[in-house]
Amino acid sequence: MSTAEQSNLAAAKDPKITARIVTNIEQLEHDYRLADGHLSDWLMRMITISMKAVAPEPFAIESTAWSPYVTCPDWKPTKRIGRGDAWLEIVEFARDEQDHTWLAAAVGAGPTELNLELMFRDALSGYFAKLEGDQGLASKLRKKGFKIDTANKRVYLPIVIKADLLAKALPTDDFQDAMAPVREATELGIAAKPEIDLLLKLVRG
Numbered sequence: 001m002s003t004a005e006q007s008n009l010a011a012a013k014d015p016k017i018t019a020r021i022v023t024n025i026e027q028l029e030h031d032y033r034l035a036d037g038h039l040s041d042w043l044m045r046m047i048t049i050s051m052k053a054v055a056p057e058p059f060a061i062e063s064t065a066w067s068p069y070v071t072c073p074d075w076k077p078t079k080r081i082g083r084g085d086a087w088l089e090i091v092e093f094a095r096d097e098q099d100h101t102w103l104a105a106a107v108g109a110g111p112t113e114l115n116l117e118l119m120f121r122d123a124l125s126g127y128f129a130k131l132e133g134d135q136g137l138a139s140k141l142r143k144k145g146f147k148i149d150t151a152n153k154r155v156y157l158p159i160v161i162k163a164d165l166l167a168k169a170l171p172t173d174d175f176q177d178a179m180a181p182v183r184e185a186t187e188l189g190i191a192a193k194p195e196i197d198l199l200l201k202l203v204r205g
Contacts, residue, residue, distance in 0.1 A: 032101075039170060040102035044068070046169070047090060050179035051186045059190055067091065069119070070189055074197060085124055086200050088189040091117045093154070107163040115156040116185040118146070118196065120203065128153040130202040137198055144192040145185075157185040 011017050021028065048068040052061045058073050062083075069089035076084025094100055095111040105114040120127045131138055131148070138148055141155065148155055165178040 035103050036101045042170065043102050043106060043166070044090075046175040046179060047182050050175065050182045051090075054183045054186050055190060064089075070116075070186060072193065074193075075200060083119075083121070085204070086118065086120050086127075086196060088116050088157075088186075089119050090159075091115050091156075093117075093152075093156075103166075106159070106161045107166060108160050109163075114159040114161070115154075116159060116189050117154060117156040118189075120200075124203045127199060127203045128155075131155065131199060134199075134202065137195060137202075140195050141192060144195060145188040146192065157188055159185045 044067065048061060048063060051068055051070065055061050055070060060071050061068050062071055063069070064083075067090040069083065069087045071084060071087045075086040091114075092100060092102065092105040093113050093115055094105075098111075100110065100112040102114075104110060105112045108114070131141075132150070142148065145157055146155055147158060159181045161178055161181055169175045169178040
């Protein structure tokens with residue numbers, strides 16, 4: 001049994017906790033569906049809009065079925081369909097095996113976080129080994145604000161949205177202040193184009 005499972009079992013046996021959950025289960029069910037559905041969808045729309053606001057040409061903000069990403073013609077050869085060779089995508093990274101809402105990831109609630117991650121298509125998955133072999137390039141990416149997670153082989157920009165600002169933004173539809181970390185991460189990612197170009201060149205061979 002994992003540490004998280006042990007913790008959950010202990011909580012389930014706590015009479016105060018179980019009483020609180022059972023008493024409020026109708027509201028909890030409603031709130032979770034709202035957080036996981038409409039509010040998370042709304043959040044992702046605002047993230048997309050905020051990214052588009054700071055992405056100059058030739059960069060473009062496109063979307064998968066679940067999240068937006070930054071692409072550039074230099075990273076997306078015309079002969080290749082899909083997202084191209086490389087892109088920067090909004091992702092959730094969880095440090096457990098549980099499902100979390102986009103809202104939880106955005107504010108860093110619990111073992112989950114929101115990132116703008118540098119991604120490569122599957123056939124270029126050796127990019128991380130290339131990066132590890134060029135510490136000068138890795139250092140330049142770090143100076144641009146990127147985190148390099150060697151354990152999970154990830155290169156990303158962290159995004160943490162302040163919960164109080166997001167709470168104010170959702171009812172008013174005014175996301176200017178709340179989305180500042182998203183705009184900053186997008187700008188940092190775009191500013192790292194020379195480093196991403198070099199890494200892509202190394203991977204393409």
